[in-house]
Amino acid sequence: MSVRKTWQIFARDVAMGPRTMMVLWLIVFPLLITFVVRLVFGDLIDPSPRVGVVDFGSSSIPAALEADDGIDLTIVNRVAELQEMVETNELDAGLVLDAGFDAAVQRGDLPNLRFFVGGESLASNRIVLAVTTIDLIRGLAGEPAPVEVVTEVIGDGSSVPFQQRLVPMLVLLSVALAGIFLPAASLIQDKTTHTIDAVLITPAQVGDYFVAKGMVGFLLAFGVGVITLLINGGFTAYVGGNLLVVGVGALMSVQIGLILGAAIKDIQTMFTVWKGGGIILFAPAVLFLFPTVPQWIAKIFPTYYFLGPLYEMTVNAVSVADVALDLAIGVAISIALAGLAGIVARRMEKRLAAA
C-alpha cells in the first residue's frame, strides 16, 4: 500500500464531491430530517411562550420569569415598544410593572397591572403566561393557592421525551447513509464505468483504492453525524466521548459500505439490499423508541455497539468510561469488518480482471 497513492485517490474523490449529487444529498439529508422531526414533534412550530416586561421599579417578577425554563423573557424599556412587540406578534404577552408594585401587593393594595396579550398568540401560550403571572403575584402577596394541586405522573416516570429518544435514530440515519452509501455507490459507479480498471492498471493498488474510498466515506459520515448530533442538542459535557462514539459509528458504516460496494454489481441491487438489510442496521434505534420492548434484543445487532453508547451518552449523559465495553465491542466489530473488506477487495479485483 502507498500513502501517496491513497491520498491522491482520496483527494480526487473529495474534490469531485461537490460535483456529485449524492454527496450533496448526504450533507443536506441530516438537516432535512431534523427539520421534519422537529416540525412533527414540536419546538419548531410550538415555541415556548414569549413574554416581555417593562419594570419601572425593581420587581422580583422578571427574575422569577427568567428562572422559568418554559418561558422566554424579554426586558423592554418603554411601554410603547412593548405594545408594538405584542401587536406584531414578536411577543405573546407583555407586562407593565409600575414602581413599587411588589410592595403594593405585599401591603394588600390593589396596584394597577397592565397585561397586554397578542391577538395572534397561541391560546395555550396566553393561558400559560396568565396563570404563571397570577401565581407569581399570589406568591408575592403570600396568599395560599385556593386549591391544592396534586401532581400525578402517568406512565414511566423515568422515560425520556420521544424527541430525545429519536436522536440516536437521526444520528444513525446520517452516519449510516453517508458511511455506507457513499463508499458503496462510489465503488459501484467506478465498476460500472470501468474507471476502477484504469486506476488499478497504474501503480496504485486495490488497497490504496479501498482505503481512499473508506476515508472519504468516513469523513462525510463523521461530519454529518456530528452536525446531526449538534443540531439535535445531543452533545453532552463529554464532547470528546460524543465524538468518539460518532467516529466508531462512521468507521463501522464505512466498512459495511466498502463490503457492499465490492460485492454488489449495480446500484439497483444496492437499493434492494439497503431496503432488505436496513432492519439489521436500524433495529437498535427502533428499539430505543419503544422502551417497553426488552432492550437486550438491541444487543444482537452490530450497530447497537455504537448506538447503545450514543443513547446512553446523549440521553442519560453518562461518560465514555460507562460505555467503554460496548464501544470496545463496536471497535472490534469495525476491525473485523475491515478484514472482511480486505478479502472482498482482493476478490473483486480478480473478478474485475476476469470479466
Place this chain on the structure above:
Amino acid sequence: MGDSAIKVDNVRYSYGKTLAVDGISFQVGRGEILGFLGPNGAGKSTTIKMLTGMLTPQGGKVELFGLDVSHNRKEVQARIGVCFEEKNLYLNMSGMENLIFFARLFGMKGYDPREALKRVGLSERGNDRVKRYSKGMRQRLMVARALVNTPDVLFLDEPTNGLDPVSSRAIRAIIQKESERGAAVFLTTHDMNEADQLSDRVAFINEGLIVAMDTPENLKLQHGTRSVRVRMRENGDVSERVVPLDTADTGELLKAAVGSPGLMTIHTEEATLEDIFVKLTGRGLT
C-alpha cells in the same frame, strides 16, 4: 526486431472449463508495433490482461523488460500505458483533471497536461468536463491518458474504433511517433487496413492459439495469391478477368491482354490480411 520488450512463453489461461489462451509464445521488440488480430472470443483480451498484470497466467510466463509480470505487477504497470476499448474516463472531471490525476498516480512530477492535450488536438477543450466530449474526443483523451507516464510498452485496444477519419489519422500518427520513440506497441484492432498500415508484424489469434505471426508482407506472400485484374472492352461489352501471377501461363495471358486493342485498365491485386485470416482459420474477424 530489437531488444525484447514483451516476452510471452507458452502462456495459458482458462475460465473454468473454457480455454481462453492455449500456450501462446511470442516476443515484441522495443519500438516494434505488433498487430494482434482475432475475432471476438479468440483470446485477445485475456492475452492483454495477462500482459498487463491484470490476470495471472495459469501456465507459462510473461516478461516485460525482463521482469516477470506475475511477480512484479506494479513495477511493470508503472512502465506501461493502456488504452482500453471501454472509454473509462471520469466524466465529471475535465480532460485536464483526468490527465493530472493519472499522472499523479504514476508519480509523474512536472507533468504538463497542456502538452498532452495539444498532441491529441484537445487544447481548446481541456477545461471542459469529459461528459461534454464527443466519442472521438474521448478516444483521443484515452490515448493521451495512456501516454501520461511515457510508457515503454503501449497497449491499445481498438484505439480507432468508430472514429471519424481525421481522429483515426491523428491517433495513428501518435502510435507511429511512440514507436519511433522506442515504445513497443501492442495493438488489437478489427481494422485490417489499420493493422496493415501500422504494424511491423501481425499475429493472428484464433481459439486461444496463434495461427500465424509475421510481417504483413510476408503473410501476404506466404498465404495470399497474387493476381492482376484486367478490364477489357470487346464488341461493345466491358469484361473483367483475374490473371493469377503464379501459374505457368501467366506470361502468355498477360501478353495477350496488354496486346489487345480493347484493354481498358490493368491492376495488380494482393490478398488482404482479412483474406489470409479467413484462409487460415476458416472464419471472419467479426
